[in-house]
Amino acid sequence: xxxxxxxxxxxxVLVDRKIRQAVGVNASxxxxxxxxxxxxxxxxxxxxxxxxxxSYVSNDVYDSVEAMKADLLETFGGxxxxxxxxxxxxxxxxxxxxxxxxxSYIVYRRNPGFFIFHDIIEDGLQARVGVxxxxxxxDKEYEDETFExxxxxxxxxxxxxxxxxxxxxxxxxxxTYKGTLSRIKTDKSGVVIENVAPEEFFVExxxxxxxxxxxxxxxxxxKSEMQAQGIPIEKLKGLKPxxxxxxxxxxxxxxxxxxxxxxxxxxxxxxxxxxxxYVVYECYSTMTLKKGDRARLYKVIQVQKKVLVCEEVDRSPxxxxxxxxxxxxxxxxxxxxxxxxxxxxxxxxxxxxxxHTSITNNPRYTVLQGGLVNPxxxxxxxxGGMVNISRPDAVRPLEQAPLNPFVFNTLEMLxxxxxxxxxxxSLAQGLNKDAISSQNSQGMVxxxxxxxxxxxxxxxxxxxxxxxELYIEVYRLVLENDSKQSVFExxxxxxxxxxxxxxxxxDASVTFHLGKGAADAEAMNFTTLLTMAAQDPDLSRMxxxxxxxxxxxxxxKLKNIKNHQDYLTPPxxxxxxxxxxxxxxxxxxxxxxxxxxxxxxxxxxxxxEVERTKAEALIAKHQAELANIQLENMLKLKExxxxxxxxxxxxxxxxxxxxxxxxxxxxxxxxxxxxxxx
Numbered sequence: 304x305x306x307x308x309x310x311x312x313x314x315x316v317l318v319d320r321k322i323r324q325a326v327g328v329n330a331s332x333x334x335x336x337x338x339x340x341x342x343x344x345x346x347x348x349x350x351x352x353x354x355x356x357x358s359y360v361s362n363d364v365y366d367s368v369e370a371m372k373a374d375l376l377e378t379f380g381g382x383x384x385x386x387x388x389x390x391x392x393x394x395x396x397x398x399x400x401x402x403x404x405x406x407s408y409i410v411y412r413r414n415p416g417f418f419i420f421h422d423i424i425e426d427g428l429q430a431r432v433g434v435x436x437x438x439x440x441x442d443k444e445y446e447d448e449t450f451e452x453x454x455x456x457x458x459x460x461x462x463x464x465x466x467x468x469x470x471x472x473x474x475x476x477x478x479t480y481k482g483t484l485s486r487i488k489t490d491k492s493g494v495v496i497e498n499v500a501p502e503e504f505f506v507e508x509x510x511x512x513x514x515x516x517x518x519x520x521x522x523x524x525x526k527s528e529m530q531a532q533g534i535p536i537e538k539l540k541g542l543k544p545x546x547x548x549x550x551x552x553x554x555x556x557x558x559x560x561x562x563x564x565x566x567x568x569x570x571x572x573x574x575x576x577x578x579x580x581y582v583v584y585e586c587y588s589t590m591t592l593k594k595g596d597r598a599r600l601y602k603v604i605q606v607q608k609k610v611l612v613c614e615e616v617d618r619s620p621x622x623x624x625x626x627x628x629x630x631x632x633x634x635x636x637x638x639x640x641x642x643x644x645x646x647x648x649x650x651x652x653x654x655x656x657x658x659h660t661s662i663t664n665n666p667r668y669t670v671l672q673g674g675l676v677n678p679x680x681x682x683x684x685x686x687g688g689m690v691n692i693s694r695p696d697a698v699r700p701l702e703q704a705p706l707n708p709f710v711f712n713t714l715e716m717l718x719x720x721x722x723x724x725x726x727x728x729s730l731a732q733g734l735n736k737d738a739i740s741s742q743n744s745q746g747m748v749x750x751x752x753x754x755x756x757x758x759x760x761x762x763x764x765x766x767x768x769x770x771x772e773l774y775i776e777v778y779r780l781v782l783e784n785d786s787k788q789s790v791f792e793x794x795x796x797x798x799x800x801x802x803x804x805x806x807x808x809x810d811a812s813v814t815f816h817l818g819k820g821a822a823d824a825e826a827m828n829f830t831t832l833l834t835m836a837a838q839d840p841d842l843s844r845m846x847x848x849x850x851x852x853x854x855x856x857x858x859x860k861l862k863n864i865k866n867h868q869d870y871l872t873p874p875x876x877x878x879x880x881x882x883x884x885x886x887x888x889x890x891x892x893x894x895x896x897x898x899x900x901x902x903x904x905x906x907x908x909x910x911x912e913v914e915r916t917k918a919e920a921l922i923a924k925h926q927a928e929l930a931n932i933q934l935e936n937m938l939k940l941k942e943x944x945x946x947x948x949x950x951x952x953x954x955x956x957x958x959x960x961x962x963x964x965x966x967x968x969x970x971x972x973x974x975x976x977x978x979x980x981x
Contacts, residue, residue, distance in 0.1 A: 309592045315608040318586050321517045326634065327505035328521070333634065334555060337430045337501055340639045341558045344368060344429060349647050357657040363646040363721055364639050368428045370727040371626075371638065374759045375424050375766055380417045385767075386774045388811050395806075401798055402805065405791055406777050414496045422498040423624050424766070428638040430501035433624040436520065437776045439784040441533075442491040445469075451481040458482075465786075490787070494780045496773070499621065502555040510633040513623055519586035520621070525578055529611075534583075534604055538611050544579035545607060581606045587619040622776060624769040626762045638725070638762075645721045652710055652717075659706045667701040674698065726758020771811045778808055826861040829854045848874035 309317075326333055342348045343364040351358055379385055386407070388399040410416045419435060427433035445468070450461075458472050458480045472482035503521050510516035523546045526536045586603045600619070604612035627636040668681065674697025675681060680690045681698070692698060785802040833854055836843040846854075852874055859867040 309590075311610040311613060314590075314592070314603060314613055315605050315610045317590070318584070318588060318603050318605060318610070319608045321507070321588065322505065322519070322584055322586065324508060325505040325517065325519075326508050326510075327502070333431070334502065336637060336640060338555055338558050340364065340429050340637065340643070341555065343643050343646055344639060345558075345562055347561070349650055351654070357654040357661070359650065359654050359657055361646050361649040361653060363649060364642045367642045367721065367725040367727060368425065368639050371428055371725065371759060371762065372421070372424050374727070375763055376417070376421060378763055379766060379770065380420050386770050386811050388774075388778070388808050391806070391808075398805070401791075401800070402778060402808070405800060406774050406781070408791070409494050409777055409781070410496065410774070413493055416496075419496055419498055423769075424626075426498070426501055427624045427626040431625070431627075431634045431637050432501070432504075433626075434499040434501075434504045435622050435624075435773065436497045436499055436620050437622060437773060437780065438495055438620045439780045440492060440495040442493070444488045444491075445485040446488040447483060447485055449481075449483050451475075452477075452479045453481075454479060492784070494777050496777070500556070502553065504621070506633055511631055512633055513619060513621055515589060516633070517586065517588045518619065518621060519584055519588075522583050522585070523580040524583045525580050527577070529581070529583065534611050536611075538609060539581070539606065542581070542607050542609060544576065544581050546580035546582055587616070587621070618776075620776075622769060622772050624766055626765055628765060641724050642721055645717050645724070649714060649717050652714055656706065656710060659703075662703055666703060669699045669701055671697045726762075774811050775808065778805075781805075782807065823861070826858045829858045829861075 322328055339348070346360045346362060346365070349360070387403050388406075390396045390399045410419075423433035423435055425433070450472075452475075453461075453472075458470075461467055461484060462470050466487045467484050468487065469485040470482065471484070472480040475481055499520055504518070505521065506513065506518035507516040510518065524532075524534075526539065529539075530536050584603075584605050586605070587600060588603060589598045589600050591598045592601070599615050600617065602612065602614050602616045603610060623633070625633075625635040626638055629635045665684070670678075670681065671694070674692055674694055676691035676693060680688065690698065781802050782805050788799065788801045790797050791800045832846070833851060836846045836851065852871060855871055856867050859870065864870075
């Protein structure tokens with residue numbers, strides 16, 4: 304059995320009923336509250352109670368909102384890396400850094416990020432909720448061209464070209480094609496972030512958040528504006544512009560422009576129906592359009608119960624910021640409305656002081672009847688003017704009650720009460736003249752300022768959650784719609800950006816420092832780390848060149864210096880390190896000292912060589928003399944030995960001769976004996 308589907312007319316009636324029941328449409332209590340807050344912020348309330356009273360108005364609502372807005376904008380509206388995508392693995396660190404830089408570029412440069420944050424913070428503080436709408440906007444300029452005598456392959460090539468749309472070709476008799484095409488001249492498509500005015504946004508009364516609850520935006524658009532947004536205007540047939548009929552829903556807008564007296568009118572077009580505006584409702588509702596089917600999220604655009612667009616979507620483009628969250632409610636507390644009683648009380652007391660001063664300087668008088676010669680003289684308040692009287696007691700000042708002495712104490716009490724209510728003290732704003740004194744050190748003042756901003760830090764954390772959601776939504780829009788490759792500068796380096804290769808991300812982290820003092824304190828921590836590394840060689844090796852570079856980059860970012868690449872070069876891009884000039888001077892000095900020392904050594908060596916030569920000559924001389932002495936002694940010993948041997952030989956010969964003589968027979972004596980000794 305086929306499932307029965309709800310018709311567009313039924314969807315229009317259903318959505319219209321939800322619109323009428325939603326908060327933020329028509330004269331709801333919330334709308335009246337926001338109108339009242341705007342009037343107090345502009346100083347239009349409270350009004351004087353009677354004519355002649357002082358018209359002074361205390362600006363407590365305005366001051367409180369501006370002080371809190373200044374704190375948040377100082378934190379999130381600057382150039383620091385507030386939001387960072389979290390890596391899903393070691394290889395995802397660099398892609399996360401590139402994606403973070405690119406999304407920040409879209410938020411702050413492709414869109415006016417500072418002004419977007421300014422307006423949503425102001426809306427949140429004055430209207431309970433601030434809302435932005437993030438969507439992909441197709442913005443292309445086309446150039447029409449004609450062609451003829453093209454072959455079928457050439458026409459197919461044109462049809463495959465991404466830069467060509469609306470191609471129409473007709474086959475000619477000769478087999479060629481002739482036709483027209485639209486070529487993309489410029490493509491400015493991209494993510495658009497718009498602030499939604501509080502009076503335009505509405506949401507289901509019992510909503511706890513946007514997801515899963517009926518919500519939408521009411522805008523005033525002409526036919527051409529609807530057509531530019533891709534809304535089919537042919538369905539408007541039979542419907543007349545109804546912006547003026549719904550002028551009562553623009554009461555907040557009237558209050559916003561009341562100070563400049565713009566004479567606001569929804570349709571001021573001179574009667575041209577094409578330029579008149581329709582009330583267009585863009586709604587997001589979870590509905591079951593087919594019986595038995597699951598509930599799905601649908602985007603419905605309708606005018607006067609007439610559905611122009613009804614399509615299934617996966618998410619809503621609206622992102623809300625609630626400064627003072629309230630449990631189980633989409634609508635938090637109104638920051639500005641909390642200060643209205645204080646503004647009323649301080650205004651009344653201050654007006655009393657001013658009125659009392661005025662009456663004291665210009666008192667009322669009692670005049671006896673007939674006591675004045677000329678009554679007109681009493682009405683003339685010229686300084687030093689004369690009054691002619693007929694008797695001394697004719698004129699007497701009317702007694703005036705003294706000013707209550709507790710008025711000024713009460714004003715101080717109300718001031719303290721406002722600081723407790725808003726969390727923004729005069730000390731934190733630099734408005735307390737006694738903050739810097741001989742009894743208060745700088746550290747004590749900084750501690751007091753930090754303590755006074757605890758309430759602001761809670762609101763800042765709520766804003767950081769809004770930023771996370773916004774950045775993730777911008778990333779998704781780029782991932783889903785951007786098919787163009789581009790070159791983008793990241794930390795001084797040009798990298799290729801191709802969103803088609805990105806992965807889906809569902810989480811991001813937010814880092815923020817409330818106020819300039821906290822950023823300076825953190826920068827000082829990194830400076831201390833670099834100083835310690837310079838003094839400790841072991842710590843310097845642990846930190847390394849990359850750690851020092853990252854610390855220096857972080858310091859410049861905390862000091863709000865964007866172009867850190869103009870001052871710092873990554874370690875891997877540094878040229879080979881040359882010699883230190885001071886070291887070179889020391890080396891040259893050492894070389895000179897070494898050369899001088901070498902020269903001295905050479906001179907000493909020469910002297911030593913000369914002395915050694917002299918010593919060797921002297922030794923040789925002594926050795927020669929010693930050799931001569933030894934030779935002479937040897938010759939003398941040999942001569943003495945020869946003589947001894949000669950004497951011994953002579954003795955031996957004599958003994959032998961004697962023995963011969965004695966052993967010879969007796970004969971005639973010989974006449975002579977031949978002897979070697981004679």
